[in-house]
Amino acid sequence: MIFEHIKEFFKRVLSSIEGLFFLILGIIYLGIPLLKNTHIESAAVSTVIASLWLLGQKKAQRRFIYSSLIFVYLSLIPILISDGIRGCFSLDGLLFWLVIPIPSLLLSNSIRTIVQNFSDSKDKEEVGIGVRIISIVIFLFIAIGIPIIELKLNPSVFLYNPIWGFWPGPIYDEQITFPFQLVIHRFYVLLWAVMLWEIARKKQELVRIAVLFAAISLLFLNFRQLGILRTQRDLQQILSTHLSNKNIHLYVDPSEKDSVLLNYYLQTAMFHFDEVQSWLKTDIKEPISIYLYKHPWQKKQLIGAKYTQFTPVWSSGYQLHIDMESWDDVVRHELVHLIAKSFANSPIGASLNLGITEGLATALNPNVSERNTLDEFVAAGEIPTVTEMKTLFSLTGFYLQSLANAYYKSGSFMQYLIHNESVDAVKKWYAEGSFLEAFNKSEEDLITNWQTYLRTFSVDSVLKKTARKRFAQPSLFNQKCPRFINPGYALWDKLLLFKAEKDSSSFRKALFSANEIQDSLWNSFYKRQIFLFYLNENQPDTALLYQKEKEIGTFLWSDALLLAGKEDDLKSLKMQNDSLFRTSTLRSESLVHKTFCKLWYSGEFPASFRHFPSDLIEVAILVIQQKRAYSEISKIQQVIDIVSDTEILKWLVFLQKRNESQFALDCIQLLKDRSIREESKRRLHELDRFQVVRSQTND
């Protein structure tokens, strides 16, 4: 019986051209990256198309709402089936599909009804062409105009919209979860739809309209509280620690109270700002606001970007947003975007061509690998062809490449242009987009010259392998399930947040929920994590009871045996797996192994680091930073000369963070006396320049 009804229903729907159209639309989605999944993007597109269809109808009939709703969900069928087959289904994605369409369609219908009502047309059954056009204009203003205004005014990159629902922020933050705020916002849109419809009625009930209006206003006034809207003033209240020097203003989360560190942030910002300004020959006098978040999750919650650091160049004024752990890697890159805004000649405050925009930032902050320079890295991959480079610098070409491809290749080329042509020409290209006018030479010629320059690098096979692997990563658009969140990964993300928040009870609870994950790879990953948890909690016996050696791996197993004092078991383990332990400088020798375990699992430092291998010192450096064990600094300094160049560079950054200027100078001298790789040299010079500038300002 029910089956008959469903059959009848489909027969009717599919006999209409529109029904067929939307079903085919769903099939077309399957061939389009990001749209091919049951997720926010496809939900938004279908809703917009169905709303436009509704607004364009000639007859004024209420049944169009039902029809348009059915159409939306017809386009869902193909992608839902495809997700099921490919194993890409996500519940969050389905939730977007459930809450977005209905309020949008009702709102569209109300807009049309109210415009119809205010027109002086006598025919209430027919919707005149004028009414339809005005309705569509209003619709487009809500869907496009309002977001543009919001982006101009506010720093946040997430957007809630009455028509298409929600935009979570940068597309590179792959994990998009369903925010509870969206439910509130959809309810808000629903109230609007009902109120407008109520106003359009022949017999208006003023009380009802007043109540609806009051509810709408009340909700809207709470948008900032709820996190649906976010202004710069809100951010300055939340990130309430304010430091400034000249025109640079730093707003930091108040949980960071270390004044030495805060000072470091301000001074590095000043240093990179001044250097990049002198490179690019600019002189910005306006205030620069830098928002520094305690971790990526706070950034996500407040403005919608998580692992993406960004400079909203399109927004008013000069501002940038970074989280503390990414500071050293990205502050210079983001400052380039910010400074380039002053000569960008476009409504978005950067070159419309993303290859030029990101290329310039990468060129002036080219730390892409610890061991190799940007150019060496690009030279080690396949040297990009002229066509590839030209597409990279086309309007959409940048997005179609993977991140590594796009940033490194455009960065290396821009760096070449800065050094071999002129900064002024590069700025002109940035501002106006025409290569020929900026450089007076053809793009092909300069790409060819750059290729010849890249070929001068001798490339070893190890680098070749890493480079090719990195360049072979698919872009977000080419991934199988770009928006699918593996439960194992989602949990890991949660655990990292609890760790950053130092919330140990939530961490513990979440960690043990991992037993429910049905994925063999993640399962063994979490077995090791739980094992590690017991070791960190000083319960090695429980850890050993809980797991088997072959699931945990010999290294961790041996650590547990040592911590539990099971020396005989440890001895026989070492005999069995002799070859494995021989290569491990941390675990082969008893004293080193014991010192390592105490250091790594309990944060206990030895009295001196003399006579220990460099691997152990590197571990100690990590632990000192994590535990903020600053009293250990001088002990490390005594043995720092046995550590590798790249590790000394990291140590040097840490010393500068602590403002240990004498030790920092010692490390700089130590590295200057060594013969080091090009990339290390570049980084050393940068840190050296910072040290000099800083000592001048401190005097």
Ligand SMILES: [Zn+2]
């Ligand atoms: Zn960038």
